[in-house]
Amino acid sequence: MPTDVIQPDGLPPDDGIEVGAAELAWSQAWQLPVLLLGLGLLVIGVYFALPRYSTPDFPRILADVEVLLKEDKLEQAETKLDKVAEDPLFNQTADDPLKGQLWQLYGDLRFRQIDKGVWRGITTPVGIENLKQIASHYREAEKLGRDMPDAALRRYAQTLAALGDDAGALALVEKMPADIEPPRHELVRDLIERRLLTDPDPTSKQLDNLVARFEEEIESENDAAVRRRQEIWVLSVKAERLLNAGDEGDPEGVIAMLVDGGMLRLRQRGATPRELAPLAVRLGEAYVLQGKFGRAEMQLSEAQQHLPEGDPLNPRIMVARGDIELARGSESSQYTNAYSHYRQAYDIDKMGPSSIAAIIGMGHTEANRDGRFPEALRWFTLVVKRMIEEEVPAWDPRRRLLKERLRDIHVRREFENGRYAEALQLLKAYEPLEAPDLDATTLAWFARVYEQLGLQSLAHARALEPDPNTPGVDPNLKARRIHNQDAARAFEQAGRYYRRQAAELTHTTEEHGGALWKAAENFERAQLWDDAVAVYIDFLETSDNEEKREEASFRVAQALLAEGQAEAAVQRFRAIVEQSPSGELAKRSYVPMARGLSETNRWGEAERLLPSVTEDHPSIGPDSPYFHDALVALGRLLYERGAEDPRYYARAIEVLGEQGGAVERYQNSKDEEHQREMPKLRYMLADSLRQSARGLLDEAEQARTETERLAKLAERVERLSDAQMYYNQVVTELEDWHADKFSPLELQYFRNAHFYQADCAFERRDYETAIGLYLNAVSRWQDHPAALVGWVQIMNARAELGQVEAARSAHARAIELFNQMPEGAFQRADSLMTRERWDDWLQWMTELDLFGPGATAGVPTGD
Numbered sequence: 133m134p135t136d137v138i139q140p141d142g143l144p145p146d147d148g149i150e151v152g153a154a155e156l157a158w159s160q161a162w163q164l165p166v167l168l169l170g171l172g173l174l175v176i177g178v179y180f181a182l183p184r185y186s187t188p189d190f191p192r193i194l195a196d197v198e199v200l201l202k203e204d205k206l207e208q209a210e211t212k213l214d215k216v217a218e219d220p221l222f223n224q225t226a227d228d229p230l231k232g233q234l235w236q237l238y239g240d241l242r243f244r245q246i247d248k249g250v251w252r253g254i255t256t257p258v259g260i261e262n263l264k265q266i267a268s269h270y271r272e273a274e275k276l277g278r279d280m281p282d283a284a285l286r287r288y289a290q291t292l293a294a295l296g297d298d299a300g301a302l303a304l305v306e307k308m309p310a311d312i313e314p315p316r317h318e319l320v321r322d323l324i325e326r327r328l329l330t331d332p333d334p335t336s337k338q339l340d341n342l343v344a345r346f347e348e349e350i351e352s353e354n355d356a357a358v359r360r361r362q363e364i365w366v367l368s369v370k371a372e373r374l375l376n377a378g379d380e381g382d383p384e385g386v387i388a389m390l391v392d393g394g395m396l397r398l399r400q401r402g403a404t405p406r407e408l409a410p411l412a413v414r415l416g417e418a419y420v421l422q423g424k425f426g427r428a429e430m431q432l433s434e435a436q437q438h439l440p441e442g443d444p445l446n447p448r449i450m451v452a453r454g455d456i457e458l459a460r461g462s463e464s465s466q467y468t469n470a471y472s473h474y475r476q477a478y479d480i481d482k483m484g485p486s487s488i489a490a491i492i493g494m495g496h497t498e499a500n501r502d503g504r505f506p507e508a509l510r511w512f513t514l515v516v517k518r519m520i521e522e523e524v525p526a527w528d529p530r531r532r533l534l535k536e537r538l539r540d541i542h543v544r545r546e547f548e549n550g551r552y553a554e555a556l557q558l559l560k561a562y563e564p565l566e567a568p569d570l571d572a573t574t575l576a577w578f579a580r581v582y583e584q585l586g587l588q589s590l591a592h593a594r595a596l597e598p599d600p601n602t603p604g605v606d607p608n609l610k611a612r613r614i615h616n617q618d619a620a621r622a623f624e625q626a627g628r629y630y631r632r633q634a635a636e637l638t639h640t641t642e643e644h645g646g647a648l649w650k651a652a653e654n655f656e657r658a659q660l661w662d663d664a665v666a667v668y669i670d671f672l673e674t675s676d677n678e679e680k681r682e683e684a685s686f687r688v689a690q691a692l693l694a695e696g697q698a699e700a701a702v703q704r705f706r707a708i709v710e711q712s713p714s715g716e717l718a719k720r721s722y723v724p725m726a727r728g729l730s731e732t733n734r735w736g737e738a739e740r741l742l743p744s745v746t747e748d749h750p751s752i753g754p755d756s757p758y759f760h761d762a763l764v765a766l767g768r769l770l771y772e773r774g775a776e777d778p779r780y781y782a783r784a785i786e787v788l789g790e791q792g793g794a795v796e797r798y799q800n801s802k803d804e805e806h807q808r809e810m811p812k813l814r815y816m817l818a819d820s821l822r823q824s825a826r827g828l829l830d831e832a833e834q835a836r837t838e839t840e841r842l843a844k845l846a847e848r849v850e851r852l853s854d855a856q857m858y859y860n861q862v863v864t865e866l867e868d869w870h871a872d873k874f875s876p877l878e879l880q881y882f883r884n885a886h887f888y889q890a891d892c893a894f895e896r897r898d899y900e901t902a903i904g905l906y907l908n909a910v911s912r913w914q915d916h917p918a919a920l921v922g923w924v925q926i927m928n929a930r931a932e933l934g935q936v937e938a939a940r941s942a943h944a945r946a947i948e949l950f951n952q953m954p955e956g957a958f959q960r961a962d963s964l965m966t967r968e969r970w971d972d973w974l975q976w977m978t979e980l981d982l983f984g985p986g987a988t989a990g991v992p993t994g995d
Contacts, residue, residue, distance in 0.1 A: 144580045165392035190222055190230060195235050201244060209241055232278025239269035243287045244416035254294065255330050255525035266291045282308055286319055293323035294330045296954040298338040302345055317362060324369065333527075336371035343369065360403055364411060367394055371414040375421070376529045409435040413445050417452050424454050445485035450477035454493045464501065488522075488530050491515040496537040499545075506555055512538050520564060532567070538562050543577055552584045574635040576647070576983045579629035583654055585623035591614045620658045627654035631667060645675040652687065660696035679740075682708070686717045693724055694723060698731040714751040719758040724766045742766040754797075760806070763787065763794050764813065771816040774823055781824040788817040789854075815881040818858030823893055827849040852892045859889035883913055887922060899929040910949075917953070920946055 159916075193216055195694050216222050216234060243266050246254065253259045260718055270288040273280060280288070289304040301323050305316055311461055312319070314772050323784055326343045331339050346366055353359040374385040395403075404411075416431035432449050439445055440716065454473035457466045474493035477486055494512035498504040515534060518524075524531060539562055546555035571906035593615035594610035629652035637644040648671040655664035668688045672681055689704035706727035709718045729738040745762035752758050770784035788794050795813050798806045825848045832844035862885040866878065875883060890905035901928055910922035923946035930939035 141407060150849045154353075183202070187221060187225065188219065190216060190226055192626065194230070194233050195238060199325070201237070201240055204248075206244060206248070208239060209237075213237055213241065219292060228276040229278055232273040232276030235269045235276065236273035236278050236280050236284050239273065239291075240284055240287060242266045242269065243886050250330055251294075253324075253526070256523065260330075263291055263295050267297075269296060270487060280534060282312060286322065289319065290326045293338075294326045294340060296327070296331065296336075296338045298323075298327075298341040303339070305345070310947075315349075315353065317346060317353060320346040320349050321362070321365070324366075328369070330525075333735050334377040347663065356401070360398060361400055361407060364398060365404065366409055367398075368410045371418070375414060379532070381418075381421050383418035383421035386414060390415045390418075405434065405438040409439050409443075409445060411834070413448055415454070416449075420452055420455050421579060423459065425460060425741050428452070428456060443482065443485055444728065445476035445487070447480045447484055448481070449489060450474070451486050451489045454490075454497075458493075458497070462500070466821055467500045468496045471501075477593065482584075482613075488515055488524070489522065489533065491518065492530065492534050493536060496542075499537075499542045508542070509557055512558065516561055516565045534562075534565070539577065547577075547581060547584070550584075552581050553587060555581045556585065570632070570636075571632050572643075573634060575633035578634060579626050579647075579650065579654075581649070582622045582626035582629060582866065585655070586619045586626060587621035589622060593619065620816055623654045623658035624660060627651045627658060627663060627667070630654060634670075635911040639674045640676075642677075645671060645677060645680065648674070649680065649684075652684075656687070656691065659694070664691040665695065682715075682717055686720060689721070690724060693728050693731075698728040701725075702728040715905070719745075719752060722758065723761045726762075726765055726769065727872060730769060730772075735769070738769055739766075742769065760794075760798065764809065766875055767794050767813065767816060771820055774820060778827050781827075782822040784820040785824065787818065788813060788820065793817075795858075795934075812878065812881060814858045814865075815862045815885060818855045818862065818885070819856070819888065821851045821855035822888060822895075825855065825895065849896055852896050856889045856892035856896075857884040858893065863889065883916065886912055888917055890922070890925065894925060894929060897932070899932050904927045914949065915953070920950055922951075923949060 135286055166227040188835075193212055197209045197212050200206075200212070213234065217238075217589070224888070242258075242262065246262055251259070254263065267288070268278070270284070270291070282789065285304050289301040292298075292304070293301040301321075301753050305319055308316060308319065310316065317684035319340060321600045324346060325340050327336075328340060333339075343366060346362075350359050350362040350366075353362065371386045371390060374382040377385070390411055395408055398408060398411075412431045412435035416428045419425070419431060432452055435445065436449050439449075450473045454470040454477070457470035457473060459760060460466055471494055471735075474497065477490040478494065483486060492515055495508050495515060495668045495936065498511060499508035512534075519531065519534070538558060543555050543558050543562075546552070546558065555577075559574070559581060563570065563574070563578075570578070593612045596612040596615065598608070598679075630647045634644050634647035634651060637647060648667055652664045652667040652671065655661075655667060665688055668684045668691065671684045672688070675681055675684075686705060686708060689708070692704065693701035694696075701899075702725055705721040705728065708715075708721045709725065712718050722741060724736040726741050729741065731736070732916075736931075740760045741766055746759060746766060752762075767784055770780045770787060774781040774784060786793065789796070795810070796816055798813070799810060801807065828844050828848035828851065832841045832848065835841035835844055851943070862881060866882040869878075886909035887906070888968070890902050893902035893905055895898075904925045906922045906929070910926075912920040913919050913922075922944050927939045927946065929941035930936075930942055
């Protein structure tokens with residue numbers, strides 16, 4: 133026991149006191165047992181106060197679930213089952229058969245849940261998964277040793293039959309006693325009916341096995357009437373499958389089965405006309421498919437005479453009669469009669485098994501009758517809605533019938549008759565039935581219709597182009613823009629559908645490449661360059677058509693250039709030229725490649741490239757369109773470079789104006805595009821002459837001799853005179869154009885030509901001519917800031933002529949015009965100065981008073 137106790141710092145030890153567990157004071161020692169005793173009593177009290185937990189009676193609960201299922205209380209049954217399945221004690225205490233009962237009840241529950249919906253959607257992937265889940269529940273119950281009742285075995289067998297496991301289903305039937313109620317042939321009939329809901333194949337071996345087993349079972353039926361009715365039912369099933377075989381059915385098989393022994397044998401065994409009515413209807417339908425309409429009518433009439441009013445075969449008979457009317461011809465009266473039969477079938481039972489076929493028939497006949505397109509569209513829209521709501525599977529023959537009549541007949545007819553909007557309406561009505569995975573044919577129809585709608589809108593826009601001989605405001609400008617926008621949207625849609633079509637086709641097929649090509653073309657029309665490039669590249673990666681591949685490479689380069697990716701475009705153009713310099717695509721590549729070089733500021737390369745076409749290309753002569761394009765492009769390039777270096781204007785004059793230049797070469801061309809571009813060529817030539825004349829004045833001042841100086845001045849005057857002439861030609865030519873037909877560049881050239889021809893006269897000191905030209909220009913462009921420049925030049929010309937009052941008046945007109953102009957006029961890209969700069973300049977002119985009282989007054993003329 134320790135004697136030294138470490139104390140807290142600063143406190144003396146307790147002398148003579150040793151503290152240990154065996155030496156507690158009495159006041160502390162007696163409290164601990166009492167506390168422990170009290171805690172124990174508290175625990176005991178709480179224990180006896182808690183409610184008692186008893187093991188659930190799981191067998192009784194599962195028995196209750198069976199009752200709930202029989203009473204169709206599915207939600208309550210599911211709640212109880214889930215509670216048992218989630219109870220850990222069930223898994224710990226329940227034996228295997230009881231666990232098997234749980235899984236069997238889950239199978240019964242799931243079966244009843246989908247059976248309650250008449251197996252709607254059972255052929256969809258989700259429906260198949262539901263069937264597999266039910267089968268797995270029953271399978272688990274079997275593994276656990278559950279002795280399942282006959283009703284559960286029957287559901288298990290029906291599920292397996294629906295999944296195509298005929299062997300498994302029939303094995304379950306074997307487990308049932310021979311004297312089971314209902315009889316075993318009824319059980320097998322149930323299996324067949326379930327399988328018919330999920331198996332479209334009329335040659336299905338699984339279904340054949342079930343049918344064969346059914347026929348074996350009914351052989352042991354002692355009641356002749358029952359056996360006869362079951363034989364009629366199975367013959368109806370066989371006939372139905374033959375009618376749905378392939379795209380056209382197998383009418384010969386139906387007739388051979390029913391006529392050559394089937395119906396006759398049954399009659400001999402006492403079958404009544406009422407009992408044979410289902411076979412007579414199917415035999416009549418087979419005769420319709422064969423085109424034997426008299427025999428068909430006889431069978432249908434025989435059946436209808438013996439059917440009660442509410443029998444579901446009555447509307448089926450009316451549908452068949454409608455089909456007969458359609459098959460007999462295409463007269464208006466026959467469409468009317470067919471519609472009447474279909475309508476009667478529909479009115480008998482609007483939601484019955486024949487109603488969908490009746491609606492298809494009504495839509496088809498209405499679409500064939502003049503002026504009934506809206507009604508046809510309404511019926512087609514309704515039948516698609518019904519098929520979706522009723523989850524009619526993809527293999528159902530009614531889907532095939534609708535596709536044939538709606539898409540393959542009526543969309544095609546509207547398309548071929550140029551009624552593209554109606555064709556699109558039909559396609560949109562049909563689309564939800566396939567959406568979202570439209571097949572390649574449907575996608576192709578959408579693409580073709582949108583493409584034609586785009587071309588149609590484009591044609592409408594061009595038809596509204598203004599008459600170039602009728603100046604003034606274009607009354608159709610807004611409508612034309614709307615048509616162009618509609619065209620762009622339609623072309624975009626066409627491109628998207630063609631691209632989707634290509635994705636549905638095998639990449640190695642010619643159809644795949646064709647769809648990609650059409651997609652890219654429509655993206656180009658819509659000016660969606662990104663999409664066009666992507667599709668052309670896809671084409672290059674997948675197509676083995678060498679000729680098309682070369683064209684695709686060229687189009688990729690074009691689209692890249694249009695998109696603004698000049699460097700990438702130049703690389704592709706260069707590759708085309710290097711591969712075959714004299715090839716057709718190479719010839720088409722020179723000019724756009726030069727443009728791309730210019731846009732990347734590689735002017736020198738562009739200037740060297742274009743003369744290689746116009747001067748020494750081995751396969752491009754002066755009459756070639758490629759020669760024309762290169763010559764014009766070179767002239768434009770040199771003219772544009774003149775803004776940076778005036779020396780280029782002289783070279784532009786050589787290309788555009790001298791003998792053999794673009795203006796002389798193409799001014800009398802019969803080509804409409806050449807005539808359209810002539811005003812622009814003349815303007816560039818005129819402007820090059822005017823701009824280069826300024827340099828000649830500087831050269832004259834620096835001349836070494838008087839002769840040289842005079843020669844430069846004479847050349848300057850000649851160039852100004854030629855420039856004035858060409859500007860005048862531009863004005864005269866464009867004056868006849870409609871105001872709204874100008875491109876922005878042409879409008880700028882047209883306006884500038886008015887003022888620059890006056891400038892040329894002014895520079896030549898022909899002030900009277902200059903004043904007249906300026907007055908014409910400011911009158912024509914009075915709402916543009918350029919008019920202010922014109923009045924200032926009129927003022928200067930008056931001053932040069934000594935006409936002081938007229939100069940002062942021109943100055944006042946400039947101030948007046950300035951004050952009237954809206955602010956927006958000075959914010960335009962082509963405005964020479966801002967409003968503030970003009971205000972300062974005019975104020976300075978006023979304060980300077982260049983035309984004071986002492987100045988010599990002149991006589992104003994014409995202003």
